Amino acid sequence: MVATAKVIRQKYGQDVKVVFIGPCISTKDEALKFEGDAKIDSVLTFIELRQLFAEFNIRESQLEFSEFDAPLGHKGSLYPISNGFLQAVDISENLLTGSVITTEGRNNMVHAVKEFDSRIEHIRKNFNIFYDEGCLMGPGTSLSGEKFLRMTLVTDYANKRLTTFDKETWDNEIASFANLDLSRQFEPDDQRLPVPDNDKIEEVLKMINREGHMDSEVGCESCGYPNCRDLAIAISQGLATTEMCHVFSGHNRQEYIQTLRTTNENLAKTKTALKESEEKAQHEQEAQKESAEIITTMLQNLLSGVVIVDDDLKIYQSNKAFIRIVGEEAAMIDEVIPGLVGADLKSLLPVHFYKMFSYVLSSDEPIENKDVQFGEIKLGVSIFPIRSHKYVGGILRDMYVPEVRKEQIVTRLTEVIDENFDMVQKIAYLLGEGASKTEQMLNSVIDSYKNPGKS
Ligand code: SF4
Missing domain, CATH: 3.30.450.20 (PAS domain)
Structure with a gap:
C-alpha cells in the first residue's frame, strides 16, 4: 500500500489523492502512520466499495474496460492467498531449503507465535502469519465468500494476466522507481499483560464453576481458548468475560430459567392476592357507602x-x-x-x-x-x-319542642333519683313510706312523661 502510494506520487505528482481499496480493515489504522509521498488519503474495504457502487449506480456491465496503469502487479495478483505473498516475491517455500513457514487462522496464529517464542532455536525459520484465512477472506470482503473458490478465481486471474505479461517492459518500469526509499523501521511495542498469580486464576476458575481445571491443558474450546485456565487468565486480564464459557453460561441460564419460573409463580400468587384484596376493598367500600347512607338518613331524621x-x-x-x-x-x-x-x-x-x-x-x-x-x-x-x-x-x-322537653324531664328526674338517693330515703322516712315506694312514685312520674295517657 505504502510503496504503491510512493510510486503514484512519483509518477503523477505530489498533489494527487491516494485511496487504498482492499480486503483488510487494519490498513485503515496503518494508513494513519504515513505522511508526505507515502500518505494514504483514504482507505476503503471491498464491502465499502460495493456500497459506493450501489449508491452511485455504477455497474461493471455498463462500463468500458480499462487497463491498470503501469507498472503492473505481476505475480502480486497472488498476494491475497497466504503463501501467494511469498511466491509473488520469489521466496522459496521448499520444505528442504526454504526459510519461511506460512500459517493462517486465529488459532494457528496464536500457536505459531507461542512456538516461535519458545522453540525458535530449533525451528530456525521465519514465520509468515495471517490472523484471518489469507487476505482473500479478510473482514473487508463479503462475509459469504468461499475460500477455495476465491483461491481458484485469484490463481485463474493471475495466470490469465501472466499470459500477456511483458517481463522486459515491466523490469524497465520497475527500475525507474529504484530510487524510492521503501525501507521500513519497526519498534518493539510489547502489549503483553502481566499473567495473574495462581490464586487469582483459581478464584476465576471457581467463579465459572471450573475448579479442578487448573492444570488441564485440554478444554472444549467453545470459549475460543484452548483450555479453562487460559480463559481464566484472559478474564483476569480483562480480555474475556465469564459468559464466554458455555458451561458456566449454560448453568447460569438454567438458574435464570428457574428464577424466572419462581418469579412468575410468585407474580401469579401476588396477582390473585391483589384481585382478592381488590374485591374485599370493593365490598368494604360498598358496605361503608351503605352505612354512610344509613347514618346520613338517620341523622337527617x-x-x-x-x-x-x-x-x-x-x-x-x-x-x-x-x-x-x-x-x-x-x-x-x-x-x-x-x-x-x-x-x-x-x-x-x-x-x-x-x-x-x-x-x-x-x-x-x-x-x-x-x-x-x-x-x-x-x-x-x-x-x-x-x-x-x-x-x-x-x-x-x-x-x-314537646318531645325533647319530655325526654329532658325524664333524664333530669332519673339523674335526680340516682344522685339523691339519700334524700329520696329521707323523703320516704318523712312520708312514712319505704324508700323503694317513694322511688316507685318518682318512677311513675317518669313513666307518665314517657307514655302520656297510660297513667
Ligand atoms: S468453554 Fe468453558 S469449559 Fe470449554 S474450554 Fe472454555 S472455559 Fe473450559
Missing part, C-alpha cells in the same frame, strides 16, 4: 340538631334540625351548599356558643347536656370529640 366541625370550625356535616335551629341564614346557605358543608360555624353561631366547640377541640373533653340560650330558643347542648383535636360533634336539642 333526628329531631335534635347535629353538627360536625373540623379543627377550623368548618362544618363537615349537619342535619336538617340543626339548620332549622340556626335559622333563616343557614337555610339559605343549605339551598346552595346542602348540609352547610364547609360553612364557618363562627358565622352561624354567637361567640359564647361556638367557643364551646373550640374548647372541646382543644381540651378533648366533652361538654354534656349544657343549657344554652340561643336567641329565643333554649337549647340543651352536648359537644363531644370525634377524632382527637380534629373533629368534634354537637347535638343541639330545642328544649321547647
Whole structure:
C-alpha cells in the first residue's frame, strides 16, 4: 500500500489523492502512520466499495474496460492467498531449503507465535502469519465468500494476466522507481499483560464453576481458548468475560430459567392476592357507602340538631334540625351548599356558643347536656370529640319542642333519683313510706312523661 502510494506520487505528482481499496480493515489504522509521498488519503474495504457502487449506480456491465496503469502487479495478483505473498516475491517455500513457514487462522496464529517464542532455536525459520484465512477472506470482503473458490478465481486471474505479461517492459518500469526509499523501521511495542498469580486464576476458575481445571491443558474450546485456565487468565486480564464459557453460561441460564419460573409463580400468587384484596376493598367500600347512607338518613331524621366541625370550625356535616335551629341564614346557605358543608360555624353561631366547640377541640373533653340560650330558643347542648383535636360533634336539642322537653324531664328526674338517693330515703322516712315506694312514685312520674295517657 505504502510503496504503491510512493510510486503514484512519483509518477503523477505530489498533489494527487491516494485511496487504498482492499480486503483488510487494519490498513485503515496503518494508513494513519504515513505522511508526505507515502500518505494514504483514504482507505476503503471491498464491502465499502460495493456500497459506493450501489449508491452511485455504477455497474461493471455498463462500463468500458480499462487497463491498470503501469507498472503492473505481476505475480502480486497472488498476494491475497497466504503463501501467494511469498511466491509473488520469489521466496522459496521448499520444505528442504526454504526459510519461511506460512500459517493462517486465529488459532494457528496464536500457536505459531507461542512456538516461535519458545522453540525458535530449533525451528530456525521465519514465520509468515495471517490472523484471518489469507487476505482473500479478510473482514473487508463479503462475509459469504468461499475460500477455495476465491483461491481458484485469484490463481485463474493471475495466470490469465501472466499470459500477456511483458517481463522486459515491466523490469524497465520497475527500475525507474529504484530510487524510492521503501525501507521500513519497526519498534518493539510489547502489549503483553502481566499473567495473574495462581490464586487469582483459581478464584476465576471457581467463579465459572471450573475448579479442578487448573492444570488441564485440554478444554472444549467453545470459549475460543484452548483450555479453562487460559480463559481464566484472559478474564483476569480483562480480555474475556465469564459468559464466554458455555458451561458456566449454560448453568447460569438454567438458574435464570428457574428464577424466572419462581418469579412468575410468585407474580401469579401476588396477582390473585391483589384481585382478592381488590374485591374485599370493593365490598368494604360498598358496605361503608351503605352505612354512610344509613347514618346520613338517620341523622337527617333526628329531631335534635347535629353538627360536625373540623379543627377550623368548618362544618363537615349537619342535619336538617340543626339548620332549622340556626335559622333563616343557614337555610339559605343549605339551598346552595346542602348540609352547610364547609360553612364557618363562627358565622352561624354567637361567640359564647361556638367557643364551646373550640374548647372541646382543644381540651378533648366533652361538654354534656349544657343549657344554652340561643336567641329565643333554649337549647340543651352536648359537644363531644370525634377524632382527637380534629373533629368534634354537637347535638343541639330545642328544649321547647314537646318531645325533647319530655325526654329532658325524664333524664333530669332519673339523674335526680340516682344522685339523691339519700334524700329520696329521707323523703320516704318523712312520708312514712319505704324508700323503694317513694322511688316507685318518682318512677311513675317518669313513666307518665314517657307514655302520656297510660297513667
Ligand atoms: S468453554 Fe468453558 S469449559 Fe470449554 S474450554 Fe472454555 S472455559 Fe473450559
